[in-house]
Amino acid sequence: MSETPALELRHISKRFGSVIANHDVSMSVRKGEILSVLGENGSGKTTLMNMIAGIYYPDDGQILINGSEVVIRSPKDAYEHKIGMIHQHFKLVEVFTATENIVLGLRDKGRIDLKKAAENIREISGKYGFDIDPDKKIYQMSVSEKQTVEIIKVLYRGADILILDEPTAVLTPQETQKLFAVLRRMRDDGKAIIIITHKLHEVLSLSDRVSVLRKGEHIATVVTAETSESALTEMMVGKKISLNINRSEPKNLTERLMVKNINCSSREGVKLLDNVSFTARSGEILGIAGIAGSGQRELLESIAGLQHLDSGEILYLDPKTGKEENLRDKTPLQIREMGVRLSFVPEDRLGMGLVGNMDIADNMMLRSYRRGKSIFLEKKQPRTLAEEIIKQLEVVTPGVSTPVRRLSGGNVQKVLVGREIASSPSVLMAAYPVRGLDINSSYLIYKLLNEQKENGVAVIFVGEDLDVLLELCDRIMVIGSGKITGIVDARGATKEEIGLLMTKTEGGEMYA
Amino acid sequence: MPNPTPAKREPLFHIVKRDALPLWKSILVRVVAILLALLVSAIVVVFVTDLNPLDVYKSMFDGAFGTSRKIWSTLQNTAILLCISLAVTPAFKMRFWNIGAEGQVMVGCLGTAACMILIGDKVPSPVLMLIMVVVSIACGTLWGVLPAIFKAYWNTNETLFTLMMNYVAIQLVSFFCTVWENPKGSATIGMINMSSKAGWFPSLFGQKYLLNILIVLVLTVGMYIYLKYNKHGYEIAVVGESQNTARYVGMNVKKIIIRTMALSGAICGVAGLLLVAGTDHTLTTSSAGGMGFTAIMVSWLAKFNPLLMILTSFLIVFLERGAGEIATDFRLNESIADILTGIILFFIIGCEFFVNYQIVFTKKRKEAAADA
Numbered sequence: 001m002s003e004t005p006a007l008e009l010r011h012i013s014k015r016f017g018s019v020i021a022n023h024d025v026s027m028s029v030r031k032g033e034i035l036s037v038l039g040e041n042g043s044g045k046t047t048l049m050n051m052i053a054g055i056y057y058p059d060d061g062q063i064l065i066n067g068s069e070v071v072i073r074s075p076k077d078a079y080e081h082k083i084g085m086i087h088q089h090f091k092l093v094e095v096f097t098a099t100e101n102i103v104l105g106l107r108d109k110g111r112i113d114l115k116k117a118a119e120n121i122r123e124i125s126g127k128y129g130f131d132i133d134p135d136k137k138i139y140q141m142s143v144s145e146k147q148t149v150e151i152i153k154v155l156y157r158g159a160d161i162l163i164l165d166e167p168t169a170v171l172t173p174q175e176t177q178k179l180f181a182v183l184r185r186m187r188d189d190g191k192a193i194i195i196i197t198h199k200l201h202e203v204l205s206l207s208d209r210v211s212v213l214r215k216g217e218h219i220a221t222v223v224t225a226e227t228s229e230s231a232l233t234e235m236m237v238g239k240k241i242s243l244n245i246n247r248s249e250p251k252n253l254t255e256r257l258m259v260k261n262i263n264c265s266s267r268e269g270v271k272l273l274d275n276v277s278f279t280a281r282s283g284e285i286l287g288i289a290g291i292a293g294s295g296q297r298e299l300l301e302s303i304a305g306l307q308h309l310d311s312g313e314i315l316y317l318d319p320k321t322g323k324e325e326n327l328r329d330k331t332p333l334q335i336r337e338m339g340v341r342l343s344f345v346p347e348d349r350l351g352m353g354l355v356g357n358m359d360i361a362d363n364m365m366l367r368s369y370r371r372g373k374s375i376f377l378e379k380k381q382p383r384t385l386a387e388e389i390i391k392q393l394e395v396v397t398p399g400v401s402t403p404v405r406r407l408s409g410g411n412v413q414k415v416l417v418g419r420e421i422a423s424s425p426s427v428l429m430a431a432y433p434v435r436g437l438d439i440n441s442s443y444l445i446y447k448l449l450n451e452q453k454e455n456g457v458a459v460i461f462v463g464e465d466l467d468v469l470l471e472l473c474d475r476i477m478v479i480g481s482g483k484i485t486g487i488v489d490a491r492g493a494t495k496e497e498i499g500l501l502m503t504k505t506e507g508g509e510m511y512a
Numbered sequence: 513m514p515n516p517t518p519a520k521r522e523p524l525f526h527i528v529k530r531d532a533l534p535l536w537k538s539i540l541v542r543v544v545a546i547l548l549a550l551l552v553s554a555i556v557v558v559f560v561t562d563l564n565p566l567d568v569y570k571s572m573f574d575g576a577f578g579t580s581r582k583i584w585s586t587l588q589n590t591a592i593l594l595c596i597s598l599a600v601t602p603a604f605k606m607r608f609w610n611i612g613a614e615g616q617v618m619v620g621c622l623g624t625a626a627c628m629i630l631i632g633d634k635v636p637s638p639v640l641m642l643i644m645v646v647v648s649i650a651c652g653t654l655w656g657v658l659p660a661i662f663k664a665y666w667n668t669n670e671t672l673f674t675l676m677m678n679y680v681a682i683q684l685v686s687f688f689c690t691v692w693e694n695p696k697g698s699a700t701i702g703m704i705n706m707s708s709k710a711g712w713f714p715s716l717f718g719q720k721y722l723l724n725i726l727i728v729l730v731l732t733v734g735m736y737i738y739l740k741y742n743k744h745g746y747e748i749a750v751v752g753e754s755q756n757t758a759r760y761v762g763m764n765v766k767k768i769i770i771r772t773m774a775l776s777g778a779i780c781g782v783a784g785l786l787l788v789a790g791t792d793h794t795l796t797t798s799s800a801g802g803m804g805f806t807a808i809m810v811s812w813l814a815k816f817n818p819l820l821m822i823l824t825s826f827l828i829v830f831l832e833r834g835a836g837e838i839a840t841d842f843r844l845n846e847s848i849a850d851i852l853t854g855i856i857l858f859f860i861i862g863c864e865f866f867v868n869y870q871i872v873f874t875k876k877r878k879e880a881a882a883d884a
Contacts, residue, residue: 059872306759333762344760352756358749366761369746376741 012061039213040438053085084154262312287473343425356405389418410441545863575837599779612674614804615681620784623651628711656777
């Protein structure tokens, strides 16, 4: 190809201690092109992009922009080379307006002219079809609007090369389509766009070319039109795998957990859960869908005894005695002592489910250390359990005594899920259990959840990937701004239907 | 600018986090740090005082070990510092920034002195001893628990709270020094029960400090077992790492915070007892002598391992006593001792950086690449 690429990476390597994040990676992106960087979590996508954006400095290799070598030591250098990165976590000042956030940190001579800046922002918005009010404060914005501000911020600084790190993770299907339309318009305007993702259908529908990374190495760059979902998966994982979830028909459905009109609000008085009612049944997987931060966490934490409720009831039907127990305002310890076998895989694995600096055996002890009357710890039995989980779930670890924070995301999750399942629960709640996991580990987790369901456990699964929710769950409950906006049968529902429910604000009348 | 190619502005070096170093290497780094510290101190000594640095080091060593009296006194100081370090350890392991050990020790001292002065000659010796133990522990516990209750229920800042409690304790001691002054008008207490020796720790095998040392040794082993094998120790570790995890598994975080600080304060109270009844037999506003703060360093340097704290507390006491000896031997003022202690601690603490990180020089990398 004769055309000079807008950005070219040559033999880039980066190590963190003994971990090789990137090894000898070469790739390029042209003007007027959308390049997807595809890879499993931990394959080095974000590290690579951070080196382009000046957050890390490569150990080896060169970065070329429009054919000449550059050194990028800081994000400021990156801006000078017209490179802009939109990070997964937004970096905005909540109490400032969109305009103020966008001009923040710019060093123009003289006073900052906010009016002129707002005008420029409107101009950029018009050009690419953004929908934004420059005078709106960030805290009043939706996630998608915040993302728009981040993108405009980068464009405002004159970026020609845009890097987006998993931009669709927080968006509804509708918002994703809108974002893609904007990205296509930017491409047609001659910008070079790199988008990091691990969602295959997005790659196929949006990008011109795909670069695949595996274990920090560049495997191949292919033209999107000439490839397929299974070919890409194979490159990503390194072997052929089947992407099917075996969903069995639910058997012996019995009501296990009845949530009745629960309300809960934050310290500031904002409603987090608004009159939520539903029933979870044993022998089925109840999926919970919704935009991130719509009350999923609070809902699960209420059931687990970690949230104080303003009103409402959480009733647990004991499968052995048939007795009804109210779990409201009980601490996790009291719930346990009542004989309720409730397992919970929280969203924040290392911050809540596990202790990062402790080893696998000590983490097993979290659930069991109180057992026995001795004032000393029983260390043997948790160690055996740890060894069993390592063997059964194929946890990759140097040993039982390795701190869990040193394990990769997938292995951390295996340890956590393994421990929660080990107590043979009758209700199993899992919040985003496959977030950040590679494909193999994700499918292992789906398999484990399915096994639990077949064993007669009431499984509650909070997910973000609608395709997975539709394939795995029996029923899907949609939550929007703390309200249940609908419960649908997963076997008949479509993604669009759920997407609409996710953004709906009124209470639900759709029930399956 | 040492950088050969300013046009491209490559950084001269960058800092990379290391993997866990093998044990022998991390020990080597620390030994090298101590040697370097001694070298730099020697240079400073030569430049500032024109003395032979070897003589200086010899006198330093003599200061700590010169006579059997000095050895016992070094061991005694180590024991007290170690005791206070043991006290702050569970709190710091729980990530509770207890910088109030100084005050907790002071009220322990105050409680002990009060018993000795007020009831020293009125009750039989064993009863007096028992009351002293109970009172000193109760005082330390109270000083430790107060900030913990406020932290647990209203999330106040424990660093400020414990720090301010220090001043309250010192002012209290200052007040009682005037109340119990002896002789009149001196505003100091002087030796308590000089003639009757009521409440003084007995000598064991003719060594007056031996009982102190034995008590601290028992505490050290006890603390090691408590933190490592006891259920409470496990809870402390979990709360310190992540309060969310602790709540998630149903631990009562408030209770654990208060209980742990009660323990921390109680051991500080014991240190106060050892200081007044076992060592000084008097009470002044500087009875704790800043050891409440030094103990924090001892505890962190040993990475909260009570057994390693024997080493770190000994090192610090050795430095202090040695440096003091230099000052008197060579008739230098106290500042040279402070300078030397400062240099040595700088290297010992600074070497932790090299245990955790390494510096990669850009130039070296290029050459390495060319070789490959």
